[in-house]
Amino acid sequence: MSAASEGQAAGQPTWRWTRSTLTFVILVALLLVSLAVSVCVGRYAVPVDRAIAIIWQSLHDPTAMPEAIDERIVWLVRVPRVILAVVCGAGLAISGAALQGVFRNPLVSPQVLGISQGAAFGGALAISAGIWGFPLLALVFVFGLSALALVGAIARIDGRTQIVTVILSGMVVGALFSAFVSLLQYFADPNSSLPAIVYWLLGSFATATWERVLIATPGIVVGLIVLWSLRFRLNVLSLDEAEAKSLGARPDLERWLIFAMVALVVGAQVAVSGIVGWIGLVIPHACRLIVGHDHRKLLPASALLGAAYLVTIDTLARTLTAAEIPLGVLTAIVGAPVFALLIRQHYREKGAG
Amino acid sequence: MIGLNQARVRFGTRTIFENLSFSVPRGECMAILGPNGRGKTTALRSMLGFQRLDGGERQAPAIVGYVPQTASSQASYTVIDVVVMGRAASLGLFGQPGPEDFGDARAALERVGASRFAAERFDHLSGGERQLVLLARALATGSDVLVLDEPGAALDLANQQRLLGLLDGLRQARDKAIVFTTHDPNHALAIADTALLMLPDAHALKGPVHEVVTPEHLERLYGVPMRFVALSGSDGVAQRAVLPAFAGARAA
Numbered sequence: 235m236s237a238a239s240e241g242q243a244a245g246q247p248t249w250r251w252t253r254s255t256l257t258f259v260i261l262v263a264l265l266l267v268s269l270a271v272s273v274c275v276g277r278y279a280v281p282v283d284r285a286i287a288i289i290w291q292s293l294h295d296p297t298a299m300p301e302a303i304d305e306r307i308v309w310l311v312r313v314p315r316v317i318l319a320v321v322c323g324a325g326l327a328i329s330g331a332a333l334q335g336v337f338r339n340p341l342v343s344p345q346v347l348g349i350s351q352g353a354a355f356g357g358a359l360a361i362s363a364g365i366w367g368f369p370l371l372a373l374v375f376v377f378g379l380s381a382l383a384l385v386g387a388i389a390r391i392d393g394r395t396q397i398v399t400v401i402l403s404g405m406v407v408g409a410l411f412s413a414f415v416s417l418l419q420y421f422a423d424p425n426s427s428l429p430a431i432v433y434w435l436l437g438s439f440a441t442a443t444w445e446r447v448l449i450a451t452p453g454i455v456v457g458l459i460v461l462w463s464l465r466f467r468l469n470v471l472s473l474d475e476a477e478a479k480s481l482g483a484r485p486d487l488e489r490w491l492i493f494a495m496v497a498l499v500v501g502a503q504v505a506v507s508g509i510v511g512w513i514g515l516v517i518p519h520a521c522r523l524i525v526g527h528d529h530r531k532l533l534p535a536s537a538l539l540g541a542a543y544l545v546t547i548d549t550l551a552r553t554l555t556a557a558e559i560p561l562g563v564l565t566a567i568v569g570a571p572v573f574a575l576l577i578r579q580h581y582r583e584k585g586a587g
Numbered sequence: 588m589i590g591l592n593q594a595r596v597r598f599g600t601r602t603i604f605e606n607l608s609f610s611v612p613r614g615e616c617m618a619i620l621g622p623n624g625r626g627k628t629t630a631l632r633s634m635l636g637f638q639r640l641d642g643g644e645r646q647a648p649a650i651v652g653y654v655p656q657t658a659s660s661q662a663s664y665t666v667i668d669v670v671v672m673g674r675a676a677s678l679g680l681f682g683q684p685g686p687e688d689f690g691d692a693r694a695a696l697e698r699v700g701a702s703r704f705a706a707e708r709f710d711h712l713s714g715g716e717r718q719l720v721l722l723a724r725a726l727a728t729g730s731d732v733l734v735l736d737e738p739g740a741a742l743d744l745a746n747q748q749r750l751l752g753l754l755d756g757l758r759q760a761r762d763k764a765i766v767f768t769t770h771d772p773n774h775a776l777a778i779a780d781t782a783l784l785m786l787p788d789a790h791a792l793k794g795p796v797h798e799v800v801t802p803e804h805l806e807r808l809y810g811v812p813m814r815f816v817a818l819s820g821s822d823g824v825a826q827r828a829v830l831p832a833f834a835g836a837r838a839a
Contacts (some may be wrong), residue, residue: 480653482676
């Protein structure tokens with residue numbers, strides 16, 4: 235490469251590099267602030283320095299049982315809750331971004347594949363049968379994955395799957411599992427299991443414990459890492475099928491790898507916090523406005539913003555009123571209007587371009 | 588090298604073509620001509636492996652530089668991000684493009700004369716500019732086979748001339764096998780070495796372009812009377828073009 239084109243080539247990326255670095259520094263800062271606020275505020279306020287000291291001390295000696303009330307609140311209640319909110323928020327947002335890329339459609343979300351509905355049925359079934367704890371989580375997970383497998387079985391025609399058949403099969407399977415959930419609610423005991431199912435379906439991190447962190451985190455983290463590693467491949471997979479094939483991708487196969495990772499993330503998330511909607515839709519859209527459509531930037535940005543967003547929503551859920559507001563309700567109340575604004579912004583830009 | 592050997596494709600009971608055999612070695616540029624529905628695109632898709640063959644086989648390298656007629660993607664990537672996707676095959680499933688891949692992408696953009704768009708958004712470009720970018724992406728794959736689906740079909744005359752000039756430059760380098768489909772026999776006369784005519788009754792004719800692209804053959808091909816016309820090119824050299832007899836206004 236000649237010296238002149240070298241200079242020209244170097245000039246442009248340097249500017250882009252600094253700009254996108256700045257964006258990511260801001261996103262990380264946003265996440266850290268939301269974490270600090272969430273750990274410190276609440277019915278029992280803890281100063282930031284004291285909170286850091288407690289976390290430092292507990293990390294140093296994890297076996298010691300916290301004694302003081304502020305230690306117990308920070309280490310046993312708020313820290314696991316915040317960790318769950320971080321991984322779930324990041325997982326849902328990155329899943330949404332990945333699915334929208336694969337489907338070439340900005341309106342799909344994990345709900346589209348029927349995974350959430352399948353997982354919800356697993357949870358409702360467990361609660362109706364009086365099963366709690368780890369077996370409940372296992373049932374949620376198994377039904378989330380079986381919903382995906384069912385979608386795969388229906389959509390695979392003559393040995394290949396087309397995107398439109400996947401979406402239609404996802405709708406069918408989702409509707410089926412929703413009906414099963416309604417049936418369970420109809421037959422549930424109105425004094426005990428019905429309120430439990432309803433409350434669980436609305437979504438909450440109120441039951442967060444270290445045990446639940448250990449249950450949900452590995453699956454979500456694996457999903458996050460694999461999806462993040464596929465960020466360049468997602469650019470290729472978002473092209474027309476023939477184009478993607480000509481560039482060396484195997485769209486049929488690689489799509490299912492992405493679906494499986496999304497099922498892993500969503501199953502684990504629903505298992506510990508019920509149905510939390512809208513994040514996979516709103517966050518990737520907002521990130522596209524900030525960092526553009528390139529999945530190499532979109533996926534990490536979505537993960538960071540999704541984590542910060544869900545932590546903030548969870549903080550609001552437990553501090554706005556005396557009783558906790560269900561998460562799913564808040565994400566929808568905040569998400570729907572924000573999404574409406576984003577759609578207008580998106581299509582205005584498109585019209586201008 | 589790319590080609591088909593005794594290939595047969597049927598849609599239901601309809602045979603699109605059978606016993607279709609041809610091969611395009613490195614350094615040759617072949618045009619595929621035929622009316623709508625005669626299997627031009629099917630032949631192209633068969634070569635690329637997108638169309639299942641009911642008989643016969645295809646010969647092609649693992650990666651073929653493919654230039655679609657239009658990019659159907661709605662995604663709004665920047666031009667350089669689109670071109671660097673040409674490197675995907677060599678990067679594998681989890682690979683990320685590095686500085687070298689971006690270097691290759693920039694070189695490919697330079698080769699088609701589209702470097703100035705590098706940082707612009709692909710969906711903000713005009714049709715002609717998009718086709719140049721897609722050609723750059725095909726070059727960035729590093730494949731020695733280039734397959735183009737009706738290049739220039741949606742372009743205005745100036746952009747057609749530019750694209751044909753560019754493809755002719757690639758042909759003169761003689762380091763690639765180039766195959767393109769076209770509706771315009773003059774595109775074949777301008778830049779192809781050989782031509783494949785998809786004649787009626789699932790029959791195909793391949794040969795050097797000046798023997799195959801003649802008014803007689805084209806009349807059989809399109810069912811329209813065709814004539815050669817002599818004209819002098821922009822550089823004063825005498826050229827021959829072929830036109831349908833319905834072209835032009837009746838001279839008084």
